[in-house]
Amino acid sequence: MTSLLNQSVLVLNRHWLAIHFCNVRRALCLLYSDLARVVDEAHQTHDFQSWRELSQVASSPEKIHSPGFSILVPQVIMLTRYSRRPPQQVKFSRRNIYLRDSHQCQYCGATPPRDELTIDHVTPRSRGGRTTWDNVVLACISCNTRKSNRLPDECGMRPRRPPARPHWPLLGQRLHGGPPRSLWQKFVDTAYWNSILESD
Numbered sequence: 001m002t003s004l005l006n007q008s009v010l011v012l013n014r015h016w017l018a019i020h021f022c023n024v025r026r027a028l029c030l031l032y033s034d035l036a037r038v039v040d041e042a043h044q045t046h047d048f049q050s051w052r053e054l055s056q057v058a059s060s061p062e063k064i065h066s067p068g069f070s071i072l073v074p075q076v077i078m079l080t081r082y083s084r085r086p087p088q089q090v091k092f093s094r095r096n097i098y099l100r101d102s103h104q105c106q107y108c109g110a111t112p113p114r115d116e117l118t119i120d121h122v123t124p125r126s127r128g129g130r131t132t133w134d135n136v137v138l139a140c141i142s143c144n145t146r147k148s149n150r151l152p153d154e155c156g157m158r159p160r161r162p163p164a165r166p167h168w169p170l171l172g173q174r175l176h177g178g179p180p181r182s183l184w185q186k187f188v189d190t191a192y193w194n195s196i197l198e199s200d
């Protein structure tokens, strides 16, 4: 039971944006205090009463039992009043550029081993290009060499996706216990979801 209480629950604000994780213990407190609703697989929301009723008929082994009743472990909750925005901007780092671009050359689409990918300046530094989210992409060695010091218009090589700062509201957030839940995936960016799985 202790381990169930310490599992991770994804917390959404009332606009359905993922803001952080809490543990099951905290999620149930918020639910009981009417500060949160449980979000189920069908995106239905439940208050404490309706979640408790649903828990009685559910056959999942993931239930918290207490003398009066038993209640299903929630995977996602939504805060009813709090509309805090997702925290912090995604840090500009090599690792996050790899995540954003899915380890894929943004010119030819190849996915070579990590050490055969380079970080390419779309507008070359020698032409005034800056090292920012909107001017760097992953490129395989051959594309990077072929592109050289040319502008996209000069060589006809344009990134498949225009580079931009990614929005992963949860990057850097600490997970509590338990496995990642498939239901989380509906509320978080694919790149972030992959990073949860990688770090598990």
Ligand SMILES: [Zn+2]
Residues within 6 Å of the ligand: 105, 106, 107, 108, 109, 110, 139, 140, 141, 142, 143, 144
């Ligand atoms: Zn390439």
